[in-house]
Amino acid sequence: MKFTKFIVGAFLGSILLSSCSDDDDFTSEIDEPLGAYDNGILVLNEGGIGTVTYISDDLQTSQQSIYQLVNDGDDIGGYAQSIFFDDDLAYIISNGSNLITVVNRYTFEIVGKVDSGLEVPRYGVVYNGKAYVTNQGDTLDGGVDDFLTIINLETLEVEQTIHMGAQGEALEFIEEEDGKLYIQKSTYNLGEKITVFNPTTNEIENTIVTNILVERDPETGEIIKQLGLNSFEIENNAIYTLSGNKLEKFNLNTLALESTITFAYEGDVANIDIEDDQIYFTVANSVYMMSMNAEEAPAEPLFTYNTTSQWGTMYGFEVEDNRIYVAEGGDFVSDSFVEIYDLEGNLLKNITVGVGPNGFYFND
Amino acid sequence: MKHFISYILFLSAVSTAFSQTDSITVLEEVLVIPTKLEEFSTGQTLTSLSDSLLLQNKPSLISALNFNSPIYFKENGLGMVASPSFRGTNASQTAVLWNGVNINSRFNGQTDFNTVNTGSYDEITIRGGGGSVIYGTGAIGGTVHLKNEIDFKDEFSNRIYLGYGSFNTYDKRYQLTASRKNWSTKISYSRTNSDNDFNYIDSDQKNINGEFYNTSLNAVLGYRFNPKSTIKFYSEVFESERHFSLIRPSENKTKYEDVSLKNLLEWELSDKKITSITRIAFLKEEYKYFPNINKDSYTFGEANTLIGKYDFTYHFSEKVKLNTILSHEYTDGKGSSIPQNERNISSGTLLLKHLVNKKLAYEVAARKELTNDYESPLLFTFGAVYSFTDFYKLKLNVSKNFRIPTYNDLYWATGGNPDLAAEEAMQYELGNEFKFNNFKLTFTGYYNNIQQMINWVPGSDGYWTPKNIDEVKTYGGEFLLNFKKQFGAHHLAANATYAYTVSENQAKKKQLIYVPYHKATGSMYYGFKDFFIETQALYNGKVFTRSDNNSRYNLDAYWLWNTGVGYHLNQQFTFGGKLRNLLNADYQNVESRRMPGTNYTIYLTLNL
Numbered sequence: 005m006k007f008t009k010f011i012v013g014a015f016l017g018s019i020l021l022s023s024c025s026d027d028d029d030f031t032s033e034i035d036e037p038l039g040a041y042d043n044g045i046l047v048l049n050e051g052g053i054g055t056v057t058y059i060s061d062d063l064q065t066s067q068q069s070i071y072q073l074v075n076d077g078d079d080i081g082g083y084a085q086s087i088f089f090d091d092d093l094a095y096i097i098s099n100g101s102n103l104i105t106v107v108n109r110y111t112f113e114i115v116g117k118v119d120s121g122l123e124v125p126r127y128g129v130v131y132n133g134k135a136y137v138t139n140q141g142d143t144l145d146g147g148v149d150d151f152l153t154i155i156n157l158e159t160l161e162v163e164q165t166i167h168m169g170a171q172g173e174a175l176e177f178i179e180e181e182d183g184k185l186y187i188q189k190s191t192y193n194l195g196e197k198i199t200v201f202n203p204t205t206n207e208i209e210n211t212i213v214t215n216i217l218v219e220r221d222p223e224t225g226e227i228i229k230q231l232g233l234n235s236f237e238i239e240n241n242a243i244y245t246l247s248g249n250k251l252e253k254f255n256l257n258t259l260a261l262e263s264t265i266t267f268a269y270e271g272d273v274a275n276i277d278i279e280d281d282q283i284y285f286t287v288a289n290s291v292y293m294m295s296m297n298a299e300e301a302p303a304e305p306l307f308t309y310n311t312t313s314q315w316g317t318m319y320g321f322e323v324e325d326n327r328i329y330v331a332e333g334g335d336f337v338s339d340s341f342v343e344i345y346d347l348e349g350n351l352l353k354n355i356t357v358g359v360g361p362n363g364f365y366f367n368d
Numbered sequence: 369m370k371h372f373i374s375y376i377l378f379l380s381a382v383s384t385a386f387s388q389t390d391s392i393t394v395l396e397e398v399l400v401i402p403t404k405l406e407e408f409s410t411g412q413t414l415t416s417l418s419d420s421l422l423l424q425n426k427p428s429l430i431s432a433l434n435f436n437s438p439i440y441f442k443e444n445g446l447g448m449v450a451s452p453s454f455r456g457t458n459a460s461q462t463a464v465l466w467n468g469v470n471i472n473s474r475f476n477g478q479t480d481f482n483t484v485n486t487g488s489y490d491e492i493t494i495r496g497g498g499g500s501v502i503y504g505t506g507a508i509g510g511t512v513h514l515k516n517e518i519d520f521k522d523e524f525s526n527r528i529y530l531g532y533g534s535f536n537t538y539d540k541r542y543q544l545t546a547s548r549k550n551w552s553t554k555i556s557y558s559r560t561n562s563d564n565d566f567n568y569i570d571s572d573q574k575n576i577n578g579e580f581y582n583t584s585l586n587a588v589l590g591y592r593f594n595p596k597s598t599i600k601f602y603s604e605v606f607e608s609e610r611h612f613s614l615i616r617p618s619e620n621k622t623k624y625e626d627v628s629l630k631n632l633l634e635w636e637l638s639d640k641k642i643t644s645i646t647r648i649a650f651l652k653e654e655y656k657y658f659p660n661i662n663k664d665s666y667t668f669g670e671a672n673t674l675i676g677k678y679d680f681t682y683h684f685s686e687k688v689k690l691n692t693i694l695s696h697e698y699t700d701g702k703g704s705s706i707p708q709n710e711r712n713i714s715s716g717t718l719l720l721k722h723l724v725n726k727k728l729a730y731e732v733a734a735r736k737e738l739t740n741d742y743e744s745p746l747l748f749t750f751g752a753v754y755s756f757t758d759f760y761k762l763k764l765n766v767s768k769n770f771r772i773p774t775y776n777d778l779y780w781a782t783g784g785n786p787d788l789a790a791e792e793a794m795q796y797e798l799g800n801e802f803k804f805n806n807f808k809l810t811f812t813g814y815y816n817n818i819q820q821m822i823n824w825v826p827g828s829d830g831y832w833t834p835k836n837i838d839e840v841k842t843y844g845g846e847f848l849l850n851f852k853k854q855f856g857a858h859h860l861a862a863n864a865t866y867a868y869t870v871s872e873n874q875a876k877k878k879q880l881i882y883v884p885y886h887k888a889t890g891s892m893y894y895g896f897k898d899f900f901i902e903t904q905a906l907y908n909g910k911v912f913t914r915s916d917n918n919s920r921y922n923l924d925a926y927w928l929w930n931t932g933v934g935y936h937l938n939q940q941f942t943f944g945g946k947l948r949n950l951l952n953a954d955y956q957n958v959e960s961r962r963m964p965g966t967n968y969t970i971y972l973t974l975n976l
Contacts, residue, residue, distance in 0.1 A: 052959065052960075053959075053960060068920075081616060081618075082615065082616075082619070100619070101615070101616045101618055101619050102618040102619055102620065103616065103618045119616075119617070119618040120618065122618070123620065123660075124620075142659065142660060142663055142665050143659065144659060144665050144666075144667060144704075145665055335825070335915050337881060337913075337914060337915040338914040338915040338916035338918060339914065339916060339918055359914070
């Protein structure tokens, strides 16, 4: 009875830059909206039936279930997991319905669907005109049958399936950097590997092994807690991972472990996000911030948010453009909320979204 | 016919509540011998469905009860997992008893009403309100009793029922009864299977992966040594496989397999002063869930339960009796996420019934359980009935009931919480029963305060874990109306139920999801010589699907109408047919689960 733990996708920031125009431009060029949902934040709500909430950039207006609204009540499937982008298109993954819904990211009008060849899809990324999507397949097998699908974006058909699972190596998050795909082989913090995949040759080139925390009963020697890789981010030619009770930094070229910071918080660290040379992460309902150069973990959180229930905490987390976004999972049977903070930890806004919000995406 | 329907529609327009129920009972009165169920339900209301009524409905327990009782049902698509909400309580707060033995799953505390084939039973009785003192865990909203009856008289008979209906649905039931003065045998077999691939209304999609079958074999053997000593053996094997229907074609196809075995040996000794009943029961439940039917992997659960019970009644006089029940239950269960665990529960119960005079009767009872696995409260009940006149009775009942933590709650890895206590519910009810001429009207008001309700909530470590956190208050009213009349060759019967239900989570002050404020049922039966016609109606009010009662996500109220006709060709043959959802209502009982439009069943009954 685990619930899907959201693992932050920080790869969006870089992709999205292209559609921005600077407002300090002399000609005072106006950022013409490309659709009703440009210039704002998209919140993915897991569901039941997944929905997307739109929040305007000034945080003053929001709209629920925008996909259903624009597309005559059609929906994006059960248990919406994540969204990935390619130019003007957004690919919304539903892991409960084995479905990817393709929409124009600014108008949210449907473009097409990938509705075969997937089995419990999780995260995706586009490289060189193709989408690479991780799938967990049989979720009872501990990762053994997990696979990567390669989707032809012209036909929206799965053109190749590459098996890469193993016991304890369930596929999760995927990120592209310099023509390589980095695939997290750990779900629910159970694994300890990141696979480096070459999409040109379709070969696995390397594997990074991260820290795993194992606590044993001092009397019996029985394992009472096992905590592996939670999330990673690639920044400045390095891979930063939150794994067990450690932040680890690996050199992207040599894959060698360069530095380690050990945490000693009450709860488990999660949700790494690096923005403007600061590393952000969460522990329970608190957000921590530290410099990329720091040698020690911060003692005090930047802020702690109030939860209506103490259980569905930090179901989504993202730092973007000087704002910190946190999503409260709530009770998963009613609309929940997100909160937006500034970098000092001051609350800017609390906004009601859908059921089980798990991710933030940005239409700048 | 048209006339008849418009008449019914007119009736319903006048009063939302009225129109029909257990039609056929009028024709074949079941011989009533006061059972423990009847004796110790003082101040409460029982509704019985006879086997002839059961033959008029599809064989699943939900079909039998939905149109004939105030219990609301949540069905996850036609034929899929179905759970009751009795008086606003949740799925594990209705106890289902098989010949007196509590058969709710040891894993989730519930009975799936689509995995009980009613073709095996002679009578089903519904008892509203608390019953934990006698019936144990889960008897909070009410209890549903599945009963097999045998008689010691000369009889040899066979009954065959064959039904066929829409979506390639077969319903076969066979019963053999053979008895003499000192022995009795009844063997029942029932099987139903369906492609369950109905088309969605106004859509080019159909119900995918909904096929199911189930088979039930039931035997009762009795031997009477002498008028004071009788031994009975009840046994049932049930097996089913259901594919779970998809919402979208791209989803994984899943299926669920269920096997259960129920055995009960009962030895009764009685004379004028004492009744002594010794019971030994053995129950086995086993399920397998396949998250992808194309693969071999599955999750499972398997539990064996052995119950020993000694039940002793001393009759001080015709008016006062004292009943003691001692019981011990041993369960051994395990599952793919549940390490093997054994559980022992002992309990002692004391019941006193006193008929003070012709007008007043009351009972008091208490029960205490002893177990190491959870905290269990002292349970009690007090019930009284007072007959003011021939046509008016007032009933009162106060009881404390409970639901024990299940195997899933206690032992699930990871997340199970060994520190759980039982849910406790304090209930008050007041019933009024009016009888005049051919009418019987019962109106019951109740209030139920359920505390430390077990609810699974997401834990901070990523696992769901159960806690005794919820407090729910339910209150409301139930109306039951029965009417029957016979004049010449005409038989007329009508039944109606209406339930008004408030079920409020005390932390949020919101109505529970999937509990409608209003539910009404009605049925009308008219027989003339060898011909009969019946109509059933069901109204389910709107339900909330979100815990904050956000009305944007409500499921709309709906009406369902069924009508059937039949003809008794001779003593042996009866044939007939039934149309369901006459108005082709496009409704959802659970969010995103489309239900079928108008569909039919035809059947043939042979009595040999």
